[in-house]
Amino acid sequence: MARVELRALAKSFGAVPVLSGIDLDIADGEFLTLIGPSGCGKSTLIRMIAGLEPQTSGSISIGGVSIDHLRPHERRVAMVFQSYALYPHMSVFSNIALPLTMQRLSLWERLPLIKLLSSRRRRVMPEIAREVRAIAEQLQIEHLLDRRPARLSGGQRQRVALGRAMVRHPDVFLMDEPLSNLDAKLRVHMRTELAELHQRLKTTFIYVTHDQVEAMTMSDRVAMMDAGRILQLGTPTELYERPINIKVASFIGSPAINLLKAKVGHDGYIELMDRRLTLQTPLEPGADVTLGIRPEAMFPASSEEIRTGRASLPASLRRKENLGSEFILHFDVAGPASVVARVPAGPVVQAVNGSVELSFDVAACHIFNEQGERIEPNPLDSCELSRPRTLVASGGGV
Numbered sequence: 048m049a050r051v052e053l054r055a056l057a058k059s060f061g062a063v064p065v066l067s068g069i070d071l072d073i074a075d076g077e078f079l080t081l082i083g084p085s086g087c088g089k090s091t092l093i094r095m096i097a098g099l100e101p102q103t104s105g106s107i108s109i110g111g112v113s114i115d116h117l118r119p120h121e122r123r124v125a126m127v128f129q130s131y132a133l134y135p136h137m138s139v140f141s142n143i144a145l146p147l148t149m150q151r152l153s154l155w156e157r158l159p160l161i162k163l164l165s166s167r168r169r170r171v172m173p174e175i176a177r178e179v180r181a182i183a184e185q186l187q188i189e190h191l192l193d194r195r196p197a198r199l200s201g202g203q204r205q206r207v208a209l210g211r212a213m214v215r216h217p218d219v220f221l222m223d224e225p226l227s228n229l230d231a232k233l234r235v236h237m238r239t240e241l242a243e244l245h246q247r248l249k250t251t252f253i254y255v256t257h258d259q260v261e262a263m264t265m266s267d268r269v270a271m272m273d274a275g276r277i278l279q280l281g282t283p284t285e286l287y288e289r290p291i292n293i294k295v296a297s298f299i300g301s302p303a304i305n306l307l308k309a310k311v312g313h314d315g316y317i318e319l320m321d322r323r324l325t326l327q328t329p330l331e332p333g334a335d336v337t338l339g340i341r342p343e344a345m346f347p348a349s350s351e352e353i354r355t356g357r358a359s360l361p362a363s364l365r366r367k368e369n370l371g372s373e374f375i376l377h378f379d380v381a382g383p384a385s386v387v388a389r390v391p392a393g394p395v396v397q398a399v400n401g402s403v404e405l406s407f408d409v410a411a412c413h414i415f416n417e418q419g420e421r422i423e424p425n426p427l428d429s430c431e432l433s434r435p436r437t438l439v440a441s442g443g444g445v
């Protein structure tokens with residue numbers, strides 16, 4: 048069992064605290080991703096689990112056993128780095144075999160001349176070669192075993208780095224931005240390969256990235272970090288659908304969520320740009336709020352098309368981006384502010400030009416208070432249901 052438990056983990060560099068109060072349980076076989084802006088402490092945290100950085104306080108255990116006192120190679124974890132960290136003077140075979148030769152042969156048996164004479168080495172090396180070839184086969188790099196890293200593509204180097212981690216059969220894989228040196232197309236391909244590798248190996252993966260698409264597509268759960276703390280821990284869907292604050296809402300989702308300033312009206316309903324939404328909050332009348340509306344929840348529509356339960360905003364098209372199957376539409380709205388809509392390709396999007404009504408479902412709005420924390424709207428049955436559920440323009444229904 049490779050359940051990883053982090054308890055009250057903290058780290059300071061000198062007097063500067065970079066991580067504090069990290070409590071995290073990662074299940075056996077789980078793919079957990081640490082995500083967050085640059086400098087939030089993701090790499091420091093994963094390096095502490097690897098034993099490459101001592102923690103200032105707190106504890107780490109794997110499979111119920113404390114590993115705080117163990118050196119990196121004793122922890123049964125294997126780390127894959129962004130830079131691959133391959134030895135340039137060694138072949139792919141020797142790079143992958145290295146953890147095994149270090150483990151199974153003495154320093155003496157690894158010396159250039161002695162190794163020719165050692166009978167133990169002659170016995171051990173074929174076993175190691177068999178294991179390296181089996182891993183290379185899984186990663187489809189058998190044909191590269193004699194090459195040096197300089198003669199490999201980025202994706203091939205990444206596979207070698209993975210092979211070197213896999214050959215150790217670790218309890219936990221630790222991956223620090225392993226795909227960020229690859230070009231966009233290869234990154235998408237390697238993302239699928241890594242997810243499939245995880246399914247095949249069923250080993251615990253702890254993965255660091257600042258790329259929310261990687262986090263959303265590969266992980267069982269995501270821990271969103273900021274300023275040395277975990278802001279939210281949950282499945283990708285939970286973080287996307289119920290972000291606990293504006294920071295999480297803004298980080299997850301592409302294009303980024305639209306954030307619009309609004310106010311709580313005298314009757315508790317939210318007013319957005321002179322329009323009143325059927326969204327009521329427990330906040331005091333007059334309170335400032337921010338509404339978060341995902342680009343994929345917004346749709347340009349004529350007023351006749353705006354159904355009950357939906358609201359709309361007057362907007363003016365600034366730019367269309369054609370992505371083939373969908374369009375990203377950039378609008379100016381009163382405020383002044385800008386709003387982005389993500390719309391499937393088709394006749395509706397072709398027709399969009401100039402001024403439009405941007406329709407959205409009020410139930411898809413995220414409400415944040417002045418501190419940026421999520422506020423749940425009052426349940427609909429406590430609202431005045433006799434009022435129209437559409438957004439109402441001042442002076443009339445839309």
Ligand SMILES: Nc1ncnc2c1ncn2[C@@H]1O[C@H](COP(=O)(O)OP(=O)(O)OP(=O)(O)O)[C@@H](O)[C@H]1O
Nearest residue numbers: 060065083084085086087088089090091092256257
């Ligand atoms: N050896 C060190 N000495 C002093 N400060 C450090 C050291 N290593 C990291 N830091 C600081 O700790 C903070 C967290 O760094 P860390 O590399 O863990 O962030 P990160 O979230 O992984 O960032 P990135 O996504 O840019 O890699 C940063 O402010 C960084 O400058």
